Amino acid sequence: VIKIYQSFDSITEQDIPILLELGHFLVNRDQNFQAALAIFDSIINFDQNIYQAWSSKATAQFLSKYYFNAQKSFDRALELNPDSYKIKYNLGSLWARLDNYEKASKLYYQVLKVKPNFTFALRDLGLSLYLQNRYQEAALAFTQIIYRPDSRSFQVSDKDRELISDFYHRVEDCLEEAVEGIEVSCSQEDRVPMKIRLYHNGIFHN
Numbered sequence: 001v002i003k004i005y006q007s008f009d010s011i012t013e014q015d016i017p018i019l020l021e022l023g024h025f026l027v028n029r030d031q032n033f034q035a036a037l038a039i040f041d042s043i044i045n046f047d048q049n050i051y052q053a054w055s056s057k058a059t060a061q062f063l064s065k066y067y068f069n070a071q072k073s074f075d076r077a078l079e080l081n082p083d084s085y086k087i088k089y090n091l092g093s094l095w096a097r098l099d100n101y102e103k104a105s106k107l108y109y110q111v112l113k114v115k116p117n118f119t120f121a122l123r124d125l126g127l128s129l130y131l132q133n134r135y136q137e138a139a140l141a142f143t144q145i146i147y148r149p150d151s152r153s154f155q156v157s158d159k160d161r162e163l164i165s166d167f168y169h170r171v172e173d174c175l176e177e178a179v180e181g182i183e184v185s186c187s188q189e190d191r192v193p194m195k196i197r198l199y200h201n202g203i204f205h206n
Contacts, residue, residue, distance in 0.1 A: 011046055016053075019043055023056055033064040051080035055087050062094055062206040070094055085111045089121050092128075096204035101128040104204075117154045119145065123164060127203060131195075133187050135171045135178075142168040163201055 011019065019039050026036040040057035043050055058073035074091040081087060092107030108125035111118055126141030145156055145164045156164075174186035198204060 011042060013047075016043055016046070016050065020052055020056060023060070027056070027060050027063065031063070033060045036060045037064075049080055051077045051084070051087075054080065055084070055090070058094075059090065059206050062090070062097075067094060067098055083114075085114045085118065085121075089118070089124075090206050092121075093124065093204045093206055096124065096128055097199075101131045104128045105132065105134075119154060119156050119160070123156075123160055124204060126164065127167065127198060130167055130171065130186070131191065133184075135174050135184075135186060139168060139171045139175065142171065159201070163203075 019042065023036040023039040026032040026039070037057060037060050040053050040060065043053040044057065047053075054073050054077035058070045058077060061067075061070035061073055071091070071094055074087060074094060077087050078084065078091065088107045089111045092104040092111070095101070095107065096104040105125055105128040108121045108128060111121040112125065115121065122141055122145055126138045126145070129135075129138035129141060142164050146161060146168055148154060150156065170186055174184045177184045
């Protein structure tokens with residue numbers, strides 16, 4: 001299929017779904033981001049109003065660590081499809097990777113208004129709030145993950161529950177410290193190893 005579509009200068013509207021799937025295959029299985037970007041650009045050159053092409057291009061750029069280019073592509077995808085919770089979630093993850101947790105949490109809140117059972121958004125919201133020292137809000141998000149039972153519409157992996165439980169217990173201690181009027185230990189901790197741990201656990205990924 002790749003050989004058939006090696007030349008992307010003569011595509012038709014009927015080719016678009018196939019090219020999108022091919023690009024996703026190159027991103028998700030082969031991690032061949034440059035080849036995928038060439039495909040998504042060919043779709044955009046054919047029709048600049050296909051939001052899936054912009055969103056997919058943004059994902060490939062995000063995973064290639066071209067974060068600022070990815071932001072522009074996500075913004076364009078969101079212009080074309082402002083109601084897409086998936087684009088908002090991915091853009092939130094991008095802002096989190098750029099350490100702009102305020103913008104990230106705003107987007108996660110928007111996602112959860114539409115999709116309250118989107119566990120990844122709830123998890124990442126809590127963590128982005130924690131990294132802003134907004135501990136009460138973070139605790140509220142964490143409790144919804146820890147104490148809410150799994151169902152067909154709400155499922156959390158054991159790995160995520162363990163991670164969030166760890167952060168929740170930290171928040172509990174820090175809120176008690178704040179009430180007692182002593183220095184809050186959460187705000188004094190080294191955040192660099194914490195961020196590395198989160199990234200290694202697949203947090204704030206596209």
